[in-house]
Amino acid sequence: MAEATPVVEMRNIKKSFAAVRALRGVDLVLHRNEVLGLVGDNAAGKSTLMKVLSGAYIPDEGEIFIEGKKAHITDPMDARRLGIEMVYQDFALANNLDVAANVFLGREAVRAQLGPIGVMDNRYMEQETQHLLDRLKIDISSVRLKVERLSGGQRQTVAIARATAFNAKVTIMDEPTAALSVAAIAKVLDLVRELKAQGCSIIVISHRLEDIYQVSDRMIVLRHGRKVCDTPVAGDIHEFNERVVAYIIGARDDFAEGAVD
Amino acid sequence: MSFIKDAQKILQQNIREYGMYIALFVIMVIFTITTDGLFISSRNISNLINQTGYIAVLAVGMTLVIVIRHIDLSVGFLAGFLGAIAAIALVFWHLPVYVAIPLVLALGVLAGLATAFLVAQMKIPAFVATLAGWLGYRGALQLATMGTGTIVIPDEVFNAISNGYIPDIPDIGILPGVHKLTLILGFLAIILFIIGAINDRKKTQAYNFEVLPMNMFILKLIFVSALVGYITWVLAGYQGLPWTAVVVLIVVLVYDFITSQTVLGRHIYAVGGNPEAAELSGISVKKLTYVVFASMGMLSALSGILFASRLRSATTMAGTLFELDAIAAAFVGGVSAAGGVGKVVGSLIGALVMASLTNGMNLMGIDISLQYIVRAVVLVAAVIFDVATRNRGK
Numbered sequence: 001m002a003e004a005t006p007v008v009e010m011r012n013i014k015k016s017f018a019a020v021r022a023l024r025g026v027d028l029v030l031h032r033n034e035v036l037g038l039v040g041d042n043a044a045g046k047s048t049l050m051k052v053l054s055g056a057y058i059p060d061e062g063e064i065f066i067e068g069k070k071a072h073i074t075d076p077m078d079a080r081r082l083g084i085e086m087v088y089q090d091f092a093l094a095n096n097l098d099v100a101a102n103v104f105l106g107r108e109a110v111r112a113q114l115g116p117i118g119v120m121d122n123r124y125m126e127q128e129t130q131h132l133l134d135r136l137k138i139d140i141s142s143v144r145l146k147v148e149r150l151s152g153g154q155r156q157t158v159a160i161a162r163a164t165a166f167n168a169k170v171t172i173m174d175e176p177t178a179a180l181s182v183a184a185i186a187k188v189l190d191l192v193r194e195l196k197a198q199g200c201s202i203i204v205i206s207h208r209l210e211d212i213y214q215v216s217d218r219m220i221v222l223r224h225g226r227k228v229c230d231t232p233v234a235g236d237i238h239e240f241n242e243r244v245v246a247y248i249i250g251a252r253d254d255f256a257e258g259a260v261d
Numbered sequence: 262m263s264f265i266k267d268a269q270k271i272l273q274q275n276i277r278e279y280g281m282y283i284a285l286f287v288i289m290v291i292f293t294i295t296t297d298g299l300f301i302s303s304r305n306i307s308n309l310i311n312q313t314g315y316i317a318v319l320a321v322g323m324t325l326v327i328v329i330r331h332i333d334l335s336v337g338f339l340a341g342f343l344g345a346i347a348a349i350a351l352v353f354w355h356l357p358v359y360v361a362i363p364l365v366l367a368l369g370v371l372a373g374l375a376t377a378f379l380v381a382q383m384k385i386p387a388f389v390a391t392l393a394g395w396l397g398y399r400g401a402l403q404l405a406t407m408g409t410g411t412i413v414i415p416d417e418v419f420n421a422i423s424n425g426y427i428p429d430i431p432d433i434g435i436l437p438g439v440h441k442l443t444l445i446l447g448f449l450a451i452i453l454f455i456i457g458a459i460n461d462r463k464k465t466q467a468y469n470f471e472v473l474p475m476n477m478f479i480l481k482l483i484f485v486s487a488l489v490g491y492i493t494w495v496l497a498g499y500q501g502l503p504w505t506a507v508v509v510l511i512v513v514l515v516y517d518f519i520t521s522q523t524v525l526g527r528h529i530y531a532v533g534g535n536p537e538a539a540e541l542s543g544i545s546v547k548k549l550t551y552v553v554f555a556s557m558g559m560l561s562a563l564s565g566i567l568f569a570s571r572l573r574s575a576t577t578m579a580g581t582l583f584e585l586d587a588i589a590a591a592f593v594g595g596v597s598a599a600g601g602v603g604k605v606v607g608s609l610i611g612a613l614v615m616a617s618l619t620n621g622m623n624l625m626g627i628d629i630s631l632q633y634i635v636r637a638v639v640l641v642a643a644v645i646f647d648v649a650t651r652n653r654g655k
Contacts, residue, residue: 077543088541094534096601097527105531106542108524118524126470142471 005068006031007201008084008170013052013062022048023059024225030170035192035202037216037233039209041248044222046205050172053203054086055079066169083169087176092159095148099140100129102147103162132165136194153184157191164195171195172203177211189215209241221247228253277650281594281610284643288614292621300621303499306492311423313616314505315340315567319587320594320608321516322560325553327591328533329546330600331380331387333554334584335394336561339372341580342402344565348412348575349405351419358418366562372398373558374551381550395584403577412575423571426500427507440501447493451486458482505567509609512560516605529553533601589636590615593643597651614639 008030015023023045030036040046051057053064055076064071066082073079079086093102104125110118129143138157140150147155156176163171173192177185185208192215195202206212212219213233221229221244229247231254233240246252292300299305319336326333343365350361372394379390406412414420429442436444458481462472473481496502520526531539532546540546564583569575594611596603618639622632 076541080543086541088538092538092541094531094538094601096534097531101527101531105527105539106544108527110524114523117519119522120524120527122522123464123470144470 004032006065007034007067008053008203009065009068010049010053011063011065013049013064014060015048015052015057016060022225023052025062026222026225026227028220028227030201030203032201033196033199034218035196035204035216037212037219038203038205038222039207039212039219039244039248040222044248045225046222047174048225049222050086050174050203050205053079053170054084054172056086083167084172085163085166085168085170086172087156087159087163087174089174089178092162093147093155096146098144098146099133099150099158100126100143102158103129103132103143103165105162107166128165132161135198136161136164136191138191151184152180153187156180156184156188160188160191160195164200168200170201170203172205174205175207176204177206177208185211209244210237212244213237213240219244223248223250223253227255230254277595277647278607280646280650281607281614281643285610285614285617288617288621292617292624296621296624299624301495303495305620305624306495307426307499307503309613309616309620310503310506310509311571312620313612314423314509315564315571316583316586316590316616317509317609317612318512318560318567319564319583320590320612321512321605322557323584323587323591324594324596324603324605324608325516325520325529326387326557327588327596327598328529328600328603329549329553330533330536331550331553332588333376333387333391333394333557335372335376335391335398336557336564336587337580337583337585338395338398338402339369339558339561339580340565340568340583341575341578342398342405342565343369343372343562344569344579345402345405345412345575347419347566347569348414351414351416352412358416361419362566365566366559369558369560369562369565370555371558372561373555376558377551377554380554381547398580402579406575406577410577414569414573414575419566420570420573421504422508423503423505423567424573425504427502427504429501438498440497440499443493443497443501446502447489447497450493451489454485454489455482505571508563508567512563513605513609520605525549525552530601535601586615587612589640592647593640595643595647597647611643614643 006029008028010026010028012025012027013023014021014025026045026049028049038046038050048057052059053073055073055078058074064073066084071082073082073084076086094105097105100122108118109121109124109128111121111124112119126143133140133143136157138161140154140158147158150158160171160173160176176188176192180188189211192202192204196215204212204216216233218232219229220227228250229244229252243252289301319340323333323336346368347361347365350356350364351358356364376390376394379385379393380387426440427442429440458478462478465472472478520529528539528544529549531542531544532549536546565580568579572579590612591603591608592598592611593614594603594607594609596608615636618636619632622635627635
């Protein structure tokens, strides 16, 4: 291979739910330090594809390579061990816990072990969370604030920060700007750019084409469980929008021959 | 601007937290006045502690059960049944008390695991699974006591748990008639509390996190010290610290530590706040359900032991309605029915509030029917206060 090994390579992924063929052989490549937009109509297979990558679904067929090595992902913990983090659309955080507790949820820092029970190092976790928020330029007055007291945009930035906190190789964001105000969307998109500047590799699922246009280097369009477009994001936004919509509604298809399955 | 907002939020949180203490304080003052001081007498406070103990330990366990969005209706008759088993073990099996008690606690854990199996494994709603437990343990209690009726427990050590007091150091001529070890323990508790609070404050400041303003902090130290000091003095004036208080304090301290300082505790609250997020973070909701119900079973056993010890016998109706008293105590203590919110110390205060009401109204000679209505009003008022302050905080 002439190019550097991709961070993620998914080959010929197929997944059916009963009679519904949600994914009909999708290929996806994510390069290092790249932001990849993933778009498509409802039920096009975007979320299913990402759930396969993050271990929530096991594909019927196909292979996944992480940094060139074949990966066997059978549950979300496998994916996390491989450095794949997913930011879920609605249920990412525990609202009754504070920001630091959420960032470290499931991987708490322990300062002593009493048999099977670990005693947490709260101050370390709070400090590290503060550093993380500072590094990502996220403005939250205290890491001890409960998540239920944060705005929607702040919650989303915390959820994203949490996913990237532990040296994730790939961060998948499922509709990170859905149901947010305009100001909050800008903040989330700033965060995505900041993460890219710091070397992260990111896949963004979104309905909002202008978000994809603003932050992505490349874009994949899915339709009826197939990839119909794989193209760098460039050019004028209106022309871009028109072109993408044509792929989404099925007026254009770059992979038509490969579609026969 | 955000500083003022934070300050307000902290204040509101503290009002929520201190509201219960204030309520307990007010109730105690009212009963002290209406009973001409009888309520606050050494003897009655000892009695109140022994009355609260077996509900308080249930309320502690129930707190965690409600936090993970379940309920346990079986704990009352489970406590009654296991109390009967303790009596049978002591009287008929002639087991020594230090074997009988661990045995009964272990049976409690098993019962809790059985409940958890139904809830976590078979996916039966906890309300239904534990309603079945309520029926089953009630039957088991009647079976266990069928041949004998009330089983009188002659074991002095066992009966001391809910009727006895910690021993005193030998008389050295000062403070005659006062329980000196109780005073020493109370004094140590105050010193430890103050040192702990100051250390915690220093460390927190060193990491540049917010702390209470100095005047508020000193006020808190003085108030808590005065309260602990006064209760210590009152208890020392009678026979000293009841063993029940020792048991309950140990349970509350251990559970408070687990819930606030350990990974296990953090995960329990995470599951209560958002089970899906917890599961996706690699936390096993199923495993935690087992742990929480097992702990509830063990505390039910402890409650049964405390109650049987208090009556010096196992009765056919032991444990009746304990579950509802425990649930009420938890809600009065600030546990949220929606899950994820509530502290074990709050539930202890809730249990003390409810027991104080019963105790005080009994001393005043108020009719039992009115007592139920008053407790109903207090329960509703506590939950309204809780909901109102929570919404204001948002």
